[in-house]
Each structure stands twice: as C-alpha cells, then as structure tokens.
C-alpha cells in the first residue's frame with residue numbers, strides 16, 4: 001500500500017496552456033439529484049465548475065433547475081427524465097458522473113440504465129451514491145464498453161456492491177473484490193483507500209471535520225472534474241482529486257470545527273493556482 005502525498009498534486013495540476021479554450025479543459029455531465037436530493041447534484045456540479053472543467057452540465061430533476069441556476073450559473077441544466085437529451089450530452093462528454101442524490105426508485109433505475117446505454121469507449125464514468133446502491137440491489141452490470149469506471153462508495157455502499165461486511169473490509173478482501181470489477185474503487189472513510197488493478201493507495205490526510213452530508217457528493221464532482229480536465233493523467237487525476245479534496249478540507253479545518261462541502265469547492269481555484277505555481281518541495285498553504 002502506497003501513502004499518497006502532495007507530489008500527486010504537482011504531477012497533475014499544471015499551469016494552463018495559453019493557447020486554449022473551454023473545450024481544452026473537458027466536458028462533464030453529472031446525473032443525479034431527485035426532487036429531495038437536489039443539493040447533492042448541485043454540490044457535485046459546484047465541485048466540477050470550481051475544479052476547472054471547461055463545460056459542466058447537471059442532468060437533474062426539473063425541480064432543481066432554479067436552485068442550480070441561482071447557485072451556479074456557470075453550469076447548464078438538463079431534465080434527467082429526457083432520455084434522448086441526456087444521451088446526447090453523454091455522447092459529447094469526456095466524463096459522466098452518475099449517482100449523487102439520484103435516489104433508488106424505479107425512475108432512478110430507469111435514468112441509470114439510460115446513462116449506461118449511452119456511455120462509450122474512451123470515456124470516464126464515475127459511479128457514486130445511489131447509483132452504487134441501485135447496481136448492487138438490481139444486480140446491474142457496469143457497461144461493457146472500454147470506459148474507465150471509478151466507483152466512489154462509502155463503506156456501506158461498498159458492502160452492498162462487494163458483499164464484504166464493513167468489519168471484514170480488509171485490504172486483502174477489498175483487492176479480491178476490486179479485481180472482479182474491472183474498475184477503480186475509491187473506498188471513502190477516514191483515510192480513504194484507492195484500489196486500482198493490483199495497486200492500493202492510502203490517503204493519509206483528512207479529518208472528522210469532513211463528516212457532514214454532501215462531502216462525498218463534492219468528492220464525486222472533483223473526481224469527475226479532474227478526470228475530464230486532466231484526461232491524459234488517468235489514475236493520477238483520480239488520486240489528485242482525492243488528495244486535493246482532503247488537503248483543502250484540512251486547511252479550512254484549521255479554523256473551523258466542521259468543513260462545509262461547498263467551501264472546499266469554493267477554495268479550489270486558489271488552491272490549484274498555488275499548486276501550479278509552486279515547485280514540488282514546498283508545502284501548499286493556499287490560505288497562508
């Protein structure tokens with residue numbers, strides 16, 4: 001098991017080329033947010049916008065449209081019930097995130113199946129929250145095409161997906177389950193573990209100040225954002241997102257009892273600027 005450190009940030013987050021436009025930095029579609037969980041998809045989309053992905057669309061329940069636009073005018077809205085529209089957006093995307101606040105009823109399942117129908121070779125698919133629960137419950141297989149699949153379960157979602165009880169989630173048991181999945185797994189907990197092929201990475205930072213609703217929705221948005229924006233970096237983009245999420249949280253937690261998920265997103269542009277400007281030996285104190 002390898003401990004992640006700050007060097008993963010400099011490896012991925014570089015100064016932007018001046019000869020560029022929004023399309024250079026990727027397109028992402030985030031699917032989720034039923035009428036009760038609109039906050040989840042708004043938090044995920046916020047992470048994607050502030051993470052720097054060039055074009056961000058939230059496919060969600062129409063009940064969330066006004067709130068999304070009010071909170072995040074940079075993001076576009078699509079009705080997640082419009083299969084064709086969502087399909088067209090997915091076809092054009094670099095990364096698709098599905099699950100934050102999607103819910104687990106028949107409508108949620110229909111939307112998830114529609115996403116799986118349209119994803120195609122070369123894309124990244126981040127599967128989070130309700131989408132993991134639905135796949136486990138409905139025994140739904142991940143799409144068979146050549147996509148990079150990244151699951152971001154918390155321990156109970158991982159129990160549902162892998163069948164491994166939380167108490168038995170050892171590195172060895174988790175590795176066996178991940179090898180059957182053909183996917184990367186970001187197992188979220190205190191000191192999150194990332195499983196990829198036969199490699200295991202551990203996040204040595206982060207704290208209980210992060211134990212608030214929406215923290216994982218924000219991480220899913222960041223993982224999606226970085227995989228779309230830094231698409232040549234593959235696994236490193238995932239590792240950098242996981243590290244940055246908790247590195248920013250730790251800095252906010254120096255002065256706060258808890259960290260609100262949207263505060264992490266809002267702090268990202270300044271944090272990323274510091275990373276891109278600094279050499280790899282310097283501590284990144286974006287609030288210094």
Ligand SMILES: NC(=O)C1=CN([C@@H]2O[C@H](COP(=O)(O)OP(=O)(O)OC[C@H]3O[C@@H](n4cnc5c(N)ncnc54)[C@H](OP(=O)(O)O)[C@@H]3O)[C@@H](O)[C@H]2O)[C@@H](O)CC1
Pocket residue numbers: 036037038039040041099100101102103129130131133154155156157166189213214215216217
């Ligand atoms: N503002 C919004 O819109 C928000 C919307 N959200 C959306 O809600 C949807 C459902 O997601 P979910 O995670 O809230 O519920 P679920 O999948 O049933 O898991 C909870 C069950 O597992 C158990 N549990 C055991 N270990 C655990 C662990 N380490 N981490 C977490 N749970 C653990 C836990 O035990 P308990 O707390 O009861 O002791 C409980 O029995 C999903 O789409 C998500 O995106 C949320 O993000 C919140 C903000």
Ligand SMILES: Nc1ncnc2c1ncn2[C@@H]1O[C@H](COP(=O)(O)OP(=O)(O)O)[C@@H](O)[C@H]1O
Pocket residue numbers: 129153154188189190191192205206207208209210211212213214215216217218219
């Ligand atoms: N005690 C803790 N220490 C460090 N990180 C934590 C702690 N509790 C929660 N987190 C982080 O918060 C996030 C919680 O994810 P999740 O349960 O999916 O949240 P939600 O679905 O409410 O957005 C994960 O990134 C997890 O690693």
Ligand SMILES: [Mg+2]
Pocket residue numbers: 128129154216217
């Ligand atoms: Mg979650």
